[in-house]
Amino acid sequence: MTTVNSRTTGRVLVVGGYGAVGSTVTDTLAEWLPGHVVPAGRDEVKARRLGGVRVDVGDPDGFREVLDELGDVSVVALCVEPEDAGLARICLERGIHLVDVGATHRLLDEVTSLHEMAAGAGATAVLSVGVAPGLTNLLARRVNDAVGGAERIDLTVLLGAGERHGTDAVRWTVAGLGEPVTARARRVPLPGFGVRTAHPFPFSDQHTLRRTLGVPEVTTRLCLDSRSLTASLFTLRRTGLLRGARGARQQQLLTRVFSRVHLGGDGFAVRADAYRGERHATLSLTGKGQSRATSLVAAHVVRTLFMQDVPAGVHHLDQMAALADLPEQLAAHGITAAD
Ligand SMILES: NC(=O)c1ccc[n+]([C@@H]2O[C@H](COP(=O)([O-])OP(=O)(O)OC[C@H]3O[C@@H](n4cnc5c(N)ncnc54)[C@H](OP(=O)(O)O)[C@@H]3O)[C@@H](O)[C@H]2O)c1
Structure with a gap:
């Protein structure tokens, strides 16, 4: 090498x-x-x-x-x-x-x-x-190894809606709400946050890990610490109003709102679950300030x-x-x- x-x-x-x-x-x-x-x-x-x-x-x-x-x-x-x-x-x-x-x-x-x-x-x-990507990649690698090569990996990311996220990160997240997804939402226990509904979201890790780990199915899901805000955002996504050229203006508006309004805490959590037949391995990390x-x-x-x-x-x-x-x-x- x-x-x-x-x-x-x-x-x-x-x-x-x-x-x-x-x-x-x-x-x-x-x-x-x-x-x-x-x-x-x-x-x-x-x-x-x-x-x-x-x-x-x-x-x-x-x-x-x-x-x-x-x-x-x-x-x-x-x-x-x-x-x-x-x-x-x-x-x-x-x-x-x-x-x-x-x-x-x-x-x-x-x-x-x-x-x-x-x-x-x-x-x-x-x-x-x-x-995410980052810590999710490292956890994915470990749970993949733990099951001896996963058939499927599920990654979950929880972000604190009260954190003062940077403008560029908010812009990126709002743009992600405008992208089509095919996977389903999932109920996931997250350390310190209870069981949450997390929604498929276009983080890059799910694509790159298929190649770097050779896992055929990887999905990353997102939720916020505020349950009501998570539900509202993903309901808004289902309307399709944030998609395509038509959605660009709505995305700008939402980015401005999220850059100013901070409802919730600043904790975050990431979790990786790997499955191979009957085998299951899971790992989580949590902290303050993504x-x-x-x-x-x-x-x-x-x-x-x-x-x-x-x-x-x-x-x-x-x-x-x-x-x-x-x-x-x-x-x-x-x-x-x-x-
Ligand atoms: N991998 C992960 O888990 C993860 C997590 C969080 C964020 N991110 C990524 O990190 C990036 C930064 O996020 P952030 O929250 O720090 O955003 P931010 O607070 O808006 O910071 C962006 C910085 O880049 C500068 N900048 C903007 N446009 C620029 C340009 N054209 N050329 C040079 N500098 C420019 C800004 O200053 P000026 O406007 O003065 O140039 C500002 O200092 C985003 O791309 C986000 O998606 C990744």
């Missing part, structure tokens, strides 16, 4: 570095890798105030110039979703590692197609970084890229042996396993 050497020099460019996810990535890495972190975003004043630089992921030429000017970026942590894989390509062809918290299957697939190029350039991209948890996962991945030899190429979190014990490492941050 090709490996890259550990990188103990160079800097981490945190794109989206003062957003809900990116700000904790920036702060955590500033503590772990002092002097190595450069936050970035479109607002030059905000970025410079934090010692960072202006970057717009929609401007590839500008991004190249920033990399040239900084000169020593060894890792880019992408904490905002770009339109396509252009920015990933720019990083990987220069041998710069990439950590991507994105959750859109199409985009992750586009980055995955850069595997050979990345491997040739000695760069590593880690995708499926966060809670943005914070996503940031901590991303920060751990970046630190691993800095400190350890890892395989070059494009990998999902569940394919990274060096990060297999991440759930245990997160216990120190209040993210704990539960039955």
Whole structure:
């Protein structure tokens, strides 16, 4: 297997570095890798105030110039979703590692197609970084192993409706309500939240895990801590009002409402269930603040890229042996396993 050497020099460019996810990535890495972190975003004043630089992921030429000017970026942590894989390509062809918290299957697939190029350039991209995808991938891998190769995996995600989720994450979630689904809702016990009705939702993990684990059927479902809000949202989805071009305006409206209204707590939970014949295995994790948890996962991945030899190429979190014990490492941050 090709490996890259550990990188103990160079800097981490945190794109989206003062957003809900990116700000904790920036702060955590500033503590772990002092002097190595450069936050970035479109607002030059905000970025410079934090010692960072202006970057717009929609401007590839500008991004190249920033990399040239900084000169020593060894890792880019992408904490905002770009339109396509252009920015990933720019990083990987220069041998710069990439950590991507994105959750859109199409985009992750586009980055995955850069595997050979990345491997040739000695760069590593880690995708499926966060809670879902992310922790769900790691739990899925464990329950799959526990049943000796699952025929089916069910993943469940509960998010706190009272958390101040970032605008980009809210936009992504609302857009997901406009996508068609075929699987059914399911009643699932979640640690600290009782039995909840969770609805199929287009998280990327269910697609990538079919390939990375070779499991034929994987479904991810979502619910919020507020039962009434969960019921209202998925009733709204069934009306079809959020679909297609017609639904774009409604989606914008809903994104604005969810960015301002916070009804509920900030706890989250993820659960994975694997089935093979009579065999069943389940694992759950729970904690406070999904943005914070996503940031901590991303920060751990970046630190691993800095400190350890890892395989070059494009990998999902569940394919990274060096990060297999991440759930245990997160216990120190209040993210704990539960039955
Ligand atoms: N894997 C997971 O479990 C998981 C969990 C949560 C979130 N996420 C993903 O993480 C991403 C960030 O979420 P968030 O909650 O942190 O959102 P957020 O609070 O809106 O943060 C986004 C950040 O990116 C910057 N930004 C926006 N557009 C940009 C552009 N074109 N170029 C450069 N920077 C730009 C924003 O600042 P400016 O507007 O000033 O540029 C802001 O700092 C989302 O894509 C979300 O889907 C993944």
